[in-house]
Amino acid sequence: MAEQLALGGFGVVLLERGRWQKFSETRHDELRSQRTTVLGNAFGPDDQHDVRLAQMADGSFQKVLPSEGAYNNIAACVGGGTFSYGAMAWRYMERDFRMRSVYGAPEGSTLEDWPISYQDLEPFYTKAEWGIGVSGKAGANPFESPRQKPYPMPPLPFNREASVLAAAAKRIGLHAFPIPMAINSVPYQGRPACIGCPHCVGFACEVNAKNSTAVTTIPRAIATKLCELRTGCVASRISMQAGNKAAAVEYFQDGKLYEQPCRAVVVSCSATESPRLLFNSATNLFPQGLGNNNGWVGRNLQGHAYSGASGIFEKDLFDGLGPAARVACCDFNHGLPNGLKGGAMLANEFICLPYLYARSVPPQVPRWGIQHKRFVRENYKRTVGVKGPVQEMPVFECRVELAPDLKDNWGIPSLRISGHRHPHDVEVGKFIAAKAEEWLKEAGAVTTWKSLPGRGVSGGQHQAGTCRMGSDPKTSVVDRNCRIHDLDNVYVVDGSVHVNNGGFNPSLTIQAIAYWASAHMLKELRGA
Amino acid sequence: MGKLVVVNRREFLIAAALPLYAAGPLQTFSGEEARLVEALCDQVIPADDSPGAKQAGVLYYIDRQLAGPLQRFEPAYHGGLSNLRRECQDRTGRDFADLPFLEQTKFLEGIEAGRAEKLISFWRLVIDHTMQGFYGSPANGGNRDAASWDMLGIRDVMGGHSH
Numbered sequence: 001m002a003e004q005l006a007l008g009g010f011g012v013v014l015l016e017r018g019r020w021q022k023f024s025e026t027r028h029d030e031l032r033s034q035r036t037t038v039l040g041n042a043f044g045p046d047d048q049h050d051v052r053l054a055q056m057a058d059g060s061f062q063k064v065l066p067s068e069g070a071y072n073n074i075a076a077c078v079g080g081g082t083f084s085y086g087a088m089a090w091r092y093m094e095r096d097f098r099m100r101s102v103y104g105a106p107e108g109s110t111l112e113d114w115p116i117s118y119q120d121l122e123p124f125y126t127k128a129e130w131g132i133g134v135s136g137k138a139g140a141n142p143f144e145s146p147r148q149k150p151y152p153m154p155p156l157p158f159n160r161e162a163s164v165l166a167a168a169a170k171r172i173g174l175h176a177f178p179i180p181m182a183i184n185s186v187p188y189q190g191r192p193a194c195i196g197c198p199h200c201v202g203f204a205c206e207v208n209a210k211n212s213t214a215v216t217t218i219p220r221a222i223a224t225k226l227c228e229l230r231t232g233c234v235a236s237r238i239s240m241q242a243g244n245k246a247a248a249v250e251y252f253q254d255g256k257l258y259e260q261p262c263r264a265v266v267v268s269c270s271a272t273e274s275p276r277l278l279f280n281s282a283t284n285l286f287p288q289g290l291g292n293n294n295g296w297v298g299r300n301l302q303g304h305a306y307s308g309a310s311g312i313f314e315k316d317l318f319d320g321l322g323p324a325a326r327v328a329c330c331d332f333n334h335g336l337p338n339g340l341k342g343g344a345m346l347a348n349e350f351i352c353l354p355y356l357y358a359r360s361v362p363p364q365v366p367r368w369g370i371q372h373k374r375f376v377r378e379n380y381k382r383t384v385g386v387k388g389p390v391q392e393m394p395v396f397e398c399r400v401e402l403a404p405d406l407k408d409n410w411g412i413p414s415l416r417i418s419g420h421r422h423p424h425d426v427e428v429g430k431f432i433a434a435k436a437e438e439w440l441k442e443a444g445a446v447t448t449w450k451s452l453p454g455r456g457v458s459g460g461q462h463q464a465g466t467c468r469m470g471s472d473p474k475t476s477v478v479d480r481n482c483r484i485h486d487l488d489n490v491y492v493v494d495g496s497v498h499v500n501n502g503g504f505n506p507s508l509t510i511q512a513i514a515y516w517a518s519a520h521m522l523k524e525l526r527g528a
Numbered sequence: 529m530g531k532l533v534v535v536n537r538r539e540f541l542i543a544a545a546l547p548l549y550a551a552g553p554l555q556t557f558s559g560e561e562a563r564l565v566e567a568l569c570d571q572v573i574p575a576d577d578s579p580g581a582k583q584a585g586v587l588y589y590i591d592r593q594l595a596g597p598l599q600r601f602e603p604a605y606h607g608g609l610s611n612l613r614r615e616c617q618d619r620t621g622r623d624f625a626d627l628p629f630l631e632q633t634k635f636l637e638g639i640e641a642g643r644a645e646k647l648i649s650f651w652r653l654v655i656d657h658t659m660q661g662f663y664g665s666p667a668n669g670g671n672r673d674a675a676s677w678d679m680l681g682i683r684d685v686m687g688g689h690s691h
Contacts, residue, residue, distance in 0.1 A: 028686075031664040038660055039597040039668065047597070067597075198685050320685035354663035354676060354686075359656070368572040368655045369633065376663075377578065380680045 001266050001493055003131075003217040004518035006227040010525060013260050014221070015233040015251050018044045018077035020214070023204040030353040033202030034075060034084045034461070037067040038355075043084050043204075044076035049409040053416035055457065061416055063406075072303075072417060072459035074270040078231060079214025081270075081461060082507060086201030086323060086350055087182040087210050089134040090504035091125045091512075094118040094145040095334050096342075096391070099500050102334075103341035106424045109393035110300055111341070114499045115471045115480040118145050121512050124519070128511040129180075133188045133211040136180030143175065143330040153185045156194060161317040161384045162327035165348055168443035174329045179347055182211040182507070183323065191215060200323035201350040213511075233258075236412045238265055238281040238290060238490060245488045252410045264489040264521065268514075271301065271463035271496040272400050276415050278467070278484075278492075279402050291467070291477045291484035291492075298401050300394040300465040302501050305421060305453035307344065307429035308387025309437040310362070311445025318381035324351040332388070332435055333503045341424065344388030344432045344503040346439065352385065362449040384445065386436040390429050390453065391503040393422035394465055398457050419457040429453045462506050464495035481520035482513065493517045552588055555595040556602060561609050562587055565654070567625040568612075571632055572658040578679040579672075581658050589661030589670025601653060608650030615644050 002012045021043060026032060032042040040047060045066045053061040054070035064071045074081045095102050097114040105111035126149045128134075138150035155178030158166060162178075169176035183200075184193045194209040208215050221227035233251045239259070241247040248261045267274045275298040279289035289297055328347035336343050352360070358376050361367075365375045398419030406414040433450040440448050470476025473485035482491045493514050495506055502509065548554070549562040557565060569581035569590070581587075594602045616624040616635055624632060639647045661670030677683040 029665045029667060031660055031668055038656075039593065065600075318682075320682065354680060354682070355660055358659045358663050368658075370574050370576060373573050373576070373580075377679055380682070 001268065001514050001518050001521075002221040002227050003224075004515065005521065005525075006221045006224040008518075008522040008525075010226065010522075012221065012227040013262070014218070014227060014229045015235050015249065015260070016078055016229060016231045017234045018075070018080075019231040021077045021083065021204060023206045026204055028197075028199040028203060030199075030355050033199070033353070035202035036353070036356050037073075040067045041073060041075065045073070050414070051406065051408060052414050053403045053406060055416070055418035057456075061403075061418070069460075070417070072272055072463055074272070074461065074463065077214075078218060078229070079212040082182075082212035083214050084202055084204055085210075085212070085461070085507060086325060086505070087507075088325065088347070088505040089129065089132070089136070089180045089182040089508040090345070090502070090506075091144065091147070092118065092502035092504055092509050093143065093330075093333060096500065096502040096504075097121075099342065099391075106341065106393055106422065108395060109422050109424070110396050110475075111393050112468075112470065112475070112499050115469055115476075116516070121509075121516060122146070122148060124512040124515040125508065127515045128508055131515070132182050132213075132216050132508075132511055133184060134180050134182050134508070135185035137178050140177035141175065141328075141330055143333060151180060153188055155179075156181060156183060156185045156323075156326055158326050159321040159324055160319040161324065161348055164313075164317060164443050165327050165384070165386070165439065168439060169327075169329055172438065172442050174331050174439060176327050176329045179325055179328045180508075181323070184209040184211065189216065194323075196321045198320050198322040198324070198351045198353075201325075234410055234412070235269070235277055236280060236410060238267075238277065240281070240283050240285075240290075243488075244285070244486055246490045264491065264525065266491045266493050266517075266521075268492075268494045270494055271466045271498075272415060272417070272459065274492050274494055274496045275400050275466045276402070276413075280413055290490060291487060293486070294474050296468060296475065296477050298399045298466050299396050300468055301398040301400055301417070301419065301457065301459050301463065302392040302394055302465040302498075303458035303460045303462040304344075304389030304501060304503075305392050305425035305429050305458060306387055307390050307432040307436070307450075307452055308346065308349075308385060309433050309440055309448050309450045310360075310383055310385045311437070311440030311443070311448040312379050313382045313384060313444050314446055316381040317384055320351070322351050325349055329439075332432060333391075336428065336431055338431075340428050340431055341393065342391035342500075342503055343428060344390040346386055346388040346432065346436055349385035349387055352383070354380070357383070362447070364449075384440060384443070386439055387451070388432050388436065389462065389503055389505060390425055390432055392425045392458055392501060394500055395419060395422050400466060417457055417459065420455050421453065421458050423455070425458075426453055426455065462495070462501060464498040464501040464506060467492040467496035468499055469497040470499065482517040483520075491517060491521065549587075554591050556591045556605070557587075557594075561606070562591065563625045564609055564613065564623075565590060565605075567632060568636075568651075568654050569658045569661070571629075571636055572655050573662050574629070579675040581662050583672070584662050584670060584675040585672035586658050586661035586670045589664070589668055590657050592669040593657070593660075598657070601657075604650060604653060608647065608653070612647055612650065615647060
């Protein structure tokens with residue numbers, strides 16, 4: 001957004017609660033990586049300044065810190081989640097935008113069609129792929145919806161396990177292809193190609209071959225001299241003029257409260273924090289929070305119901321070549337049997353680092369002791385995981401809302417998270433896990449075990465849905481251009497606007513929507 | 529009533545300095561606690577052809593992190609260790625750390641079988657922290673000489689890039 005608005009000639013102030021981070025600060029410490037944050041979030045927010053309430057299995061709420069899973073954190077640094085993400089760069093499929101029309105909503109779900117189509121978004125997917133930099137092979141995925149332009153870079157080559165899986169896929173009629181990744185396979189935009197290190201997902205890239213917004217769009221925005229990035233700035237409130245117009249954003253920097261006047265506000269804080277800012281900006285006209293007069297802000301929190309299987313092979317397939325995730329198939333994104341709605345792409349996993357591996361042994365292996373140690377030693381290099389992000393059925397009761405009597409370090413009211421994933425997701429998960437297991441067995445796995453989603457509230461790194469995009473203000477928060485219904489100049493642009501979250505990692509779709517929304521915003525700003 | 533012990537300044541300073549335990553100074557545990565933690569860690573990852581948790585210095589990972597990012601678990605350790613010590617005395621008449629290895633294992637299996645409800649969550653915490661200290665980066669105080677990465681044959685891969 002900042003890049004497009006600044007390139008369009010408008011002055012932009014980018015308020016980032018985190019700071020610029022360098023690889024040298026965090027390096028390759030698994031225990032601080034974004035996947036295993038046991039010693040804290042390397043990329044923020046830290047455990048000293050933020051807190052939320054999360055609903056436990058018995059329905060009660062408990063305080064959780066940002067480094068704990070139930071907090072559902074998204075990194076807080078320049079580049080946000082993209083600074084340390086795995087960087088799969090998927091387009092959703094045509095049918096992902098028409099889920100209700102294709103399948104009908106299951107009972108207890110608010111499943112709906114998007115107000116925009118894949119065709120609407122297609123040129124902006126292309127913009128994102130070329131602007132951010134995606135490596136991949138156009139045409140290799142027969143299920144992909146039509147694209148106008150190929151990827152700007154060839155795909156990363158298969159590693160050992162991807163080659164074995166791709167050959168097996170062919171034998172059982174699956175259509176395997178290289179995963180599109182926002183990682184340079186060749187030098188691109190002045191940054192080098194990936195060096196194949198094993199520390200990819202969850203880490204900063206040591207050579208800047210991973211295409212976060214911190215190394216692409218944000219520096220380009222700043223280079224226009226029209227965009228000022230202010231780090232360490234925690235937005236606390238959008239202040240409104242009389243009527244439906246935002247006048248300024250209030251934020252804390254170094255403990256002091258500041259106000260930045262503005263013509264328009266773009267809220268891009270994640271599907272948990274964006275609703276929080278709207279709640280905390282309540283006025284007399286919007287007593288439940290901006291855009292929330294119909295009670296939809298913070299609702300339909302979703303992520304992905306990850307499902308799949310792991311398999312042990314007779315030979316070592318581990319070659320240490322990151323990001324190990326290199327092969328996928330989209331045979332099970334749609335058209336599943338037994339009335340199952342949606343589905344998931346299946347891909348081999350990123351390199352599972354030793355601590356995480358030790359904590360995810362199959363159920364029949366003891367959790368500790370000599371047998372556990374032997375299992376880890378004998379199988380670490382022979383284990384392959386295939387998993388998929390099962391598209392979730394949105395549930396109105398899955399939500400974020402303000403927590404009563406809980407504030408962060410700046411005195412800003414905090415969130416609480418509650419709800420249960422739809423049972424249908426678990427059914428799709430079972431199907432997807434069985435398919436992953438079949439694929440692994442065909443590839444030569446001698447022992448396999450499944451991983452299935454539970455019924456807890458979903459969100460995590462793929463959090464989405466809490467400021468739904470829609471045509472009807474009664475059942476959505478923003479319009480098709482990401483502007484909050486009833487407000488003249490406040491936009492939400494992040495995963496919050498997703499009506500549903502596809503069977504794919506969502507980052508490229510979020511970026512495509514940012515390009516889409518900025519095109520609209522530029523028109524509005526110029527017309528005004 | 530406890531006995532009043534009068535110490536001079538020099539004795540006090542010595543007592544206040546960090547206790548030393550085997551391979552290094554401790555920040556969180558007393559020497560007695562350290563001995564017990566080390567025995568527990570070695571049950572989680574025993575030595576065989578390759579080093580176990582004790583040789584890999586997992587105790588020092590836990591001790592150091594409890595004074596840092598894992599500080600919120602410190603009370604659970606002090607309480608858990610004293611409960612475990614008492615439970616073991618009650619059941620076996622001996623200190624856990626003095627029991628033969630296999631009897632220690634049996635005692636811990638007993639905890640898992642539900643024989644000491646209040647110790648289960650503490651034992652799970654020790655298991656998790658031991659895995660972190662053994663398999664995580666040596667920079668955090670455990671995994672001495674990258675013992676676990678050698679065991680897995682991934683030292684080059686893990687350390688081959690600037691760490």
